[in-house]
Amino acid sequence: MRIHVKRSEESLFLYDAPVLSDLATLIPALAQLQNCRLRITRLIQATEDLLEHGILKREDQYGLSEEQLQSFAESDAKGTPDAKKPDAPRKTVMKHGREYIVNPDPTGRRCGEALNEELAQVVTQTLVDARAAISPDLVKLNQPTTLQPLLDAIQAIKGALMITYPMGLPEYEPARQIIEGSEDLSSKQASKDILEPATCTLWWAGKELTRDKKLADFVGKNDKTKVIAKLQKAGHGAPVRENPVDEATQKQMMAYYFKKQEEHKKLMENNDDDYNNSQWADPKVLKRNFVGMGPMMSWRPR
Incomplete structure (x- = not known):
């Protein structure tokens, strides 16, 4: 062995x-x-x-x-x-x-x-x-x-x-x-x-x-x-157990969590409602398009 x-x-x-x-x-x-x-x-x-x-x-x-x-x-x-x-x-x-x-x-x-x-x-x-x-x-x-x-x-x-x-x-x-x-x-x-x-x-x-x-x-x-x-050596007892995660993996994990932390920090700093003025965030945009109040819709097949 x-x-x-x-x-x-x-x-x-x-x-x-x-x-x-x-x-x-x-x-x-x-x-x-x-x-x-x-x-x-x-x-x-x-x-x-x-x-x-x-x-x-x-x-x-x-x-x-x-x-x-x-x-x-x-x-x-x-x-x-x-x-x-x-x-x-x-x-x-x-x-x-x-x-x-x-x-x-x-x-x-x-x-x-x-x-x-x-x-x-x-x-x-x-x-x-x-x-x-x-x-x-x-x-x-x-x-x-x-x-x-x-x-x-x-x-x-x-x-x-x-x-x-x-x-x-x-x-x-x-x-x-x-x-x-x-x-x-x-x-x-x-x-x-x-x-x-x-x-x-x-x-x-x-x-x-x-x-x-x-x-x-x-x-x-x-x-x-x-x-x-x-x-x-004699009398030193059991050896210290190794870390379950090796050094390289530990560095990758720390880098990943640091990145997530920075992203969360930016989201907290940008906590406003400016996005509500965007067209994609308007819940009535489809209705206005059907009644002719929005941009012209084309029903012609492409």
Whole structure:
């Protein structure tokens, strides 16, 4: 059967599973799949930052320009402060035998040395493929999601970064931490969306699908069934019910009632009897025509 997994009113992905699946196995699999989708989302963002502004600096170097860092390094080597003026801004720089584009990070957290267009294209294509693998549009296309293509997308990004950064990324670089699974999410907003496979819950039709039963115990034994289910963190209770009317229909309804309201307002403002002077509103016009008091009537057939 096909499970349409949602979070609140947002469609996440489609998943195919036998109707006789044990929920003790199915629920962790769904949670793992969603966590992997979130991981790829974070990896795409971190990699885009890396491509645009270069490698992350150490935490004690945040806010310092490359000229300041170079000056500090030279003064440490000489033992005295270096008072020479910084070099004029450069457009490109050569490092590790490769040309990088100077693009300073406005936050001061990255080195400001972006990959050139040729190297960036190697990574960019893997990001496009990864974004397609987790796209909610797959639900509209009725395409189920499985775990292996997502893991392959992560490995593809890892391989592209190894090609473009052969000297390796520092261990504090977010993209490397996400790939290696060593990132610290305790202080990040992303931690609120991550599900614990061992404790999260699955809901369908306002009922919790308990892990000690099979999927068929709740949805029946028809393998061609399609259901909408929602994942919840443990202890969060039943998910909020969706609005019976979708956003697009609601906007159309509001536009229709607003139009009717404006028409009613105009009718109330034009509350007079001027129309009684019109010929079509005269109840005796037919009688006057017959007795010859109105316009000439023609009885000749046309």
